[in-house]
Ligand SMILES: Nc1ncnc2c1ncn2[C@@H]1O[C@H](COP(=O)(O)OP(=O)(O)O)[C@@H](O)[C@H]1O
């Protein structure tokens with residue numbers, strides 16, 4: 001079995017939490033206890049001197065509940081309205097909880113254009129760097145209120161990996177509603193087995209991930225998590241998919257415990273974010 005003790009040495013991490021992991025399944029409402037535990041874990045990691053960045057989904061799901069829309073919206077303008085309301089509400093909740101643990105959080109909302117355009121990307125990079133220098137925890141989401149189809153990442157798995165690449169993180173953690181990458185979708189195949197470590201993202205691994213999401217609020221499924229793994233590992237960051245059901249798993253990861261699926265970094269000096277977006281996300 002591979003050793004994971006070296007994960008204790010990570011200096012800059014990006015943690016992504018999905019909409020499904022942030023909400024009560026029965027009501028679709030925000031799980032405040034979970035958000036609070038997540039914030040506590042992140043503050044504790046920050047207190048150890050590690051730069052921490054949170055990529056949080058949930059704007060549309062939160063906004064949906066505030067506005068009172070029962071069905072998952074599929075038209076873009078309704079999603080944008082939900083995001084406008086929900087992102088503000090989500091940040092209000094995060095700001096309050098981070099300040100209770102004496103940490104400061106800042107918001108960064110991005111579109112595909114932010115990453116494609118050299119000037120915008122550099123500006124975003126500078127802002128991240130300054131926030132880290134000041135000890136502030138950036139909270140990132142897609143700017144859903146103004147992103148129409150052609151400007152969308154569409155999923156925060158890919159966005160979180162691009163952020164990890166942009167800020168030179170050495171670890172990306174995707175907190176999902178599942179224990180990690182399985183040999184098949186475990187919601188459909190009870191014989192699927194958890195994969196502990198992925199050294200190379202080859203065809204065999206890619207074919208295991210299905211794009212369908214298991215929840216009413218999530219997007220992307222496992223396919224987008226493998227896209228994220230490709231971006232993160234080529235950029236020089238290890239990536240872990242772990243179950244966000246109990247967010248103290250972040251502590252376990254930092255203790256070097258064998259949880260989730262670990263994708264090992266394979267830095268490629270020729271990997272360039274803007275080229276990747278042009279080729280893969282059109
Ligand atoms: N090979 C696989 N291993 C694990 N989960 C898979 C796999 N293929 C598809 N999935 C599905 O992906 C879902 C996780 O993605 P998603 O619903 O988008 O959640 P999140 O909120 O974490 O983004 C799982 O619940 C599972 O149903």
Ligand SMILES: N[C@@H](CCC(=O)OP(=O)(O)O)C(=O)O
Nearest residue numbers: 019057058059060155156219
């Ligand atoms: N940007 C969207 C989330 C998109 C997304 O990737 O959601 P998820 O699959 O739950 O991580 C929002 O905040 O509602």
